[in-house]
Amino acid sequence: MAKDPKPEQDAALRAALGHLLNLTGFLTLSIAALLAYVVLFTQPKPWMSAWWARITATETENPTPDGPPTETPNPAIWTAPSVDGESDAAKRKQLRYGKDLIAHTSKYFGPAGTIEKNRTNGLNCQNCHLDAGTTYFGNNYAAVAATYPKFRARSGGIENVYKRVNDCIERSLNGRALDTASEEMQAMVAYIQYVGRGVPKGKAPEGSGIKKLPLLNRPADPNRGKIVYEAQCQSCHQADGRGLIAQGAAEFTYPPLWGALSYNDGAGLYRLSNFAGYVKYNMPQGARHDAPILTDEEAWDVAAYVNSQPRPKKDIRADWPDISSKPFDHPFGPFADGFSAKQHKFGPFGPIKAKLAALNAQK
Numbered sequence: 454m455a456k457d458p459k460p461e462q463d464a465a466l467r468a469a470l471g472h473l474l475n476l477t478g479f480l481t482l483s484i485a486a487l488l489a490y491v492v493l494f495t496q497p498k499p500w501m502s503a504w505w506a507r508i509t510a511t512e513t514e515n516p517t518p519d520g521p522p523t524e525t526p527n528p529a530i531w532t533a534p535s536v537d538g539e540s541d542a543a544k545r546k547q548l549r550y551g552k553d554l555i556a557h558t559s560k561y562f563g564p565a566g567t568i569e570k571n572r573t574n575g576l577n578c579q580n581c582h583l584d585a586g587t588t589y590f591g592n593n594y595a596a597v598a599a600t601y602p603k604f605r606a607r608s609g610g611i612e613n614v615y616k617r618v619n620d621c622i623e624r625s626l627n628g629r630a631l632d633t634a635s636e637e638m639q640a641m642v643a644y645i646q647y648v649g650r651g652v653p654k655g656k657a658p659e660g661s662g663i664k665k666l667p668l669l670n671r672p673a674d675p676n677r678g679k680i681v682y683e684a685q686c687q688s689c690h691q692a693d694g695r696g697l698i699a700q701g702a703a704e705f706t707y708p709p710l711w712g713a714l715s716y717n718d719g720a721g722l723y724r725l726s727n728f729a730g731y732v733k734y735n736m737p738q739g740a741r742h743d744a745p746i747l748t749d750e751e752a753w754d755v756a757a758y759v760n761s762q763p764r765p766k767k768d769i770r771a772d773w774p775d776i777s778s779k780p781f782d783h784p785f786g787p788f789a790d791g792f793s794a795k796q797h798k799f800g801p802f803g804p805i806k807a808k809l810a811a812l813n814a815q816k
């Protein structure tokens with residue numbers, strides 16, 4: 454007579470269940486302990502703050518009454534939203550126009566511009582704001598929507614995005630400001646705002662603008678920079694620095710770094726720290742923030758060389774109305790810190806920075 458297997462099975466099942474419960478309890482405890490350890494004893498990691506920012510960000514940020522709620526990009530790893538994702542057709546058209554104006558500015562306003570010839574020097578915004586201002590540490594527009602209008606010491610007043618764009622038109626593009634109400638200005642600003650939408654107000658996501666380089670403790674050297682230029686830059690930007698434009702083309706293949714068609718001496722890139730930071734992480738073409746090609750020294754020296762070449766001048770007497778707010782590498786006096794114009798141009802910048810910090814601490 455076969456024995457009924459049931460009770461044995463039951464017992465085995467109970468035993469297995471008991472083991473499982475023990476295991477679950479153990480796992481729960483371990484996870485709780487691990488979490489407590491992480492929360493109490495470790496520095497918050499970027500992903501944690503990003504995650505926290507994401508779950509605490511509410512719909513009050515950038516409400517979009519006429520569309521789906523804006524996603525909140527993780528500020529630590531910002532990537533630009535695509536304009537193709539805009540659902541409103543008219544708005545999408547405007548954004549695409551704005552993007553095209555930024556990518557191919559010269560086509561519209563340069564020496565052969567279709568809207569107006571010679572309103573700008575032939576550079577595209579994108580030559581300095583890579584991929585229409587979306588590249589990580591490629592002088593992108595990530596922070597603009599979230600940080601403007603803001604006080605800017607250069608003008609001594611509150612600047613909105615229109616004013617900031619016109620600053621680049623008058624300096625980097627050595628051109629004439631656009632009317633704020635013009636279709637072109639409206640489109641560019643709409644695009645810039647769209648790119649930075651969802652970035653929490655007042656925040657500059659990591660990777661925005663230009664990455665700062667450590668300062669050298671010697672002056673940047675144009676003679677050494679010339680050697681860097683010849684080895685690493687001139688194949689594209691040419692020996693005379695004037696870039697390369699194909700016959701009849703509306704925009705440069707390789708934009709000019711100096712000469713009549715380059716940025717003027719009131720432009721952001723004329724400051725050595727901006728130039729060196731931009732170039733270190735983006736040039737020669739193909740360099741990236743996580744795969745630079747030049748050393749820090751080479752970047753500073755080539756900045757000194759390029760910014761010692763002839764270029765258009767801008768009347769900047771009205772800039773920096775409070776002279777103690779001039780950046781350490783603004784090379785035009787008068788200076789509040791007593792250092793020479795030459796040291797303000799080439800460095801060493803450490804002592805100037807320290808003096809400025811001390812002066813401003815007394816305010």
Ligand code: HEC
Nearest residue numbers: 576577578581596597617618621625662663716721722727
């Ligand atoms: C020759 C290079 C160059 C060109 C061309 C250029 N810019 Fe700029 N732009 C800069 C630099 C440098 C800065 C300042 C970066 C800094 O200070 O961190 C800047 C800053 C800006 C900012 C503010 C960014 C911020 O986060 O505060 C905006 C907006 C801007 N540019 C728009 C434009 C537009 C639009 C165009 C074309 C009409 C243009 N720029 C053309 C070099 C350029």
Ligand code: HEC
Nearest residue numbers: 579580581685686689706707708709710732736737738755
């Ligand atoms: C392989 C070609 C190439 C080389 C080499 C190269 N560049 Fe460029 N550079 C470019 C191109 C193309 C752009 C415009 C980028 C764009 O529009 O996407 C540019 C843009 C620039 C700009 C901003 C626009 C302007 O005209 O001011 C600067 C500054 C610059 N390069 C500096 C340098 C320096 C310094 C070196 C050498 C260390 C260098 N480049 C090497 C191709 C090159």
